[in-house]
Amino acid sequence: MLLAIDCGNTNTVFSLWDGTEFLCTLRTSTHHSRTADAYFTWFTTLISHYGITPDITDVIISSTVPRVVWNLRVFCDTFFGCRPLVVGKPDCLLPVKPRVDPGTAVGSDRLANAAGAYARHGGDVMVIDFGTATNIDVVAHDGAYVGGVIAPGVNLSLEALHQGAAALPHVDIGQPEKVIGTNTVACIQSGIFWGYVGLIQGLITRVRAEYGTSMKVIGTGGLAPLFAQGENLFDKIEGDLTMHGLTVISDYNKKKRSI
Numbered sequence: 001m002l003l004a005i006d007c008g009n010t011n012t013v014f015s016l017w018d019g020t021e022f023l024c025t026l027r028t029s030t031h032h033s034r035t036a037d038a039y040f041t042w043f044t045t046l047i048s049h050y051g052i053t054p055d056i057t058d059v060i061i062s063s064t065v066p067r068v069v070w071n072l073r074v075f076c077d078t079f080f081g082c083r084p085l086v087v088g089k090p091d092c093l094l095p096v097k098p099r100v101d102p103g104t105a106v107g108s109d110r111l112a113n114a115a116g117a118y119a120r121h122g123g124d125v126m127v128i129d130f131g132t133a134t135n136i137d138v139v140a141h142d143g144a145y146v147g148g149v150i151a152p153g154v155n156l157s158l159e160a161l162h163q164g165a166a167a168l169p170h171v172d173i174g175q176p177e178k179v180i181g182t183n184t185v186a187c188i189q190s191g192i193f194w195g196y197v198g199l200i201q202g203l204i205t206r207v208r209a210e211y212g213t214s215m216k217v218i219g220t221g222g223l224a225p226l227f228a229q230g231e232n233l234f235d236k237i238e239g240d241l242t243m244h245g246l247t248v249i250s251d252y253n254k255k256k257r258s259i
Contacts, residue, residue: 003056003080004246005072006109007063009132010155014043015243016054022240024050032067036075059084060092060250062108062242085253087111087246095252098145109242110137111145115252116245117218118143120238124213127241128200128234130221132156136203138211149203154196154223161188175229197231204233 002017012030016023026046059076061084063069076084085092087108098106113127123141136149162170171185181187208215219234220241
């Protein structure tokens with residue numbers, strides 16, 4: 001059984017993969033100070049809720065927060081007796097190497113998105129991932145990550161607006177009833193929601209024009225379903241795309257090691 005771990009700036013996600021499906025997905029906040037013992041206590045407590053007795057033989061980690069990887073390594077080694085594969089490290093092979101500027105370090109989540117999108121949809125596809133940052137990942141015809149876009153995330157923008165303007169309250173993101181707000185909260189919601197719809201629409205148009213090929217657009221991340229309500233932005237929404245990409249990379253490495 002494979003344990004896939006995706007550690008982002010805000011949340012860390014654990015998913016159990018039995019080779020055909022995800023048995024469960026667990027989510028916790030990301031803290032670099034969390035110890036291996038704390039991970040194990042949290043993990044085993046929640047996993048028991050699903051009635052699963054996991055027989056974990058392999059672990060793969062994607063992390064955009066380097067400081068947490070050490071404790072995750074200790075967690076895997078101590079409690080499952082296996083050395084995790086870490087996306088982005090030299091010993092973790094990719095199905096297709098990214099084609100970017102020399103010396104560029106591509107985020108492991110973006111590499112996983114590329115692998116997952118190619119496995120499910122083939123090439124010439126872009127992935128829009130709503131996380132702490134809003135990323136667009138461009139996947140070529142052969143499955144290579146070839147670049148993309150990084151924009152401030154929705155919640156990050158809301159928090160910056162609240163902190164930078166003393167008179168403006170913190171609001172929850174949602175689709176407003178009208179574009180023209182008639183109170184402060186509605187005005188902020190409209191600016192964030194429709195502003196991001198415009199941002200995504202504009203970037204999709206420009207990426208397609210520059211790439212020169214019609215591209216399928218896949219939405220992922222927690223806020224993708226919300227923004228799908230505003231306009232016809234995505235061809236499909238896949239909440240588990242990053243985790244699926246991790247299973248693809250793990251399987252590729254197992255096959256390479258067996259040769």
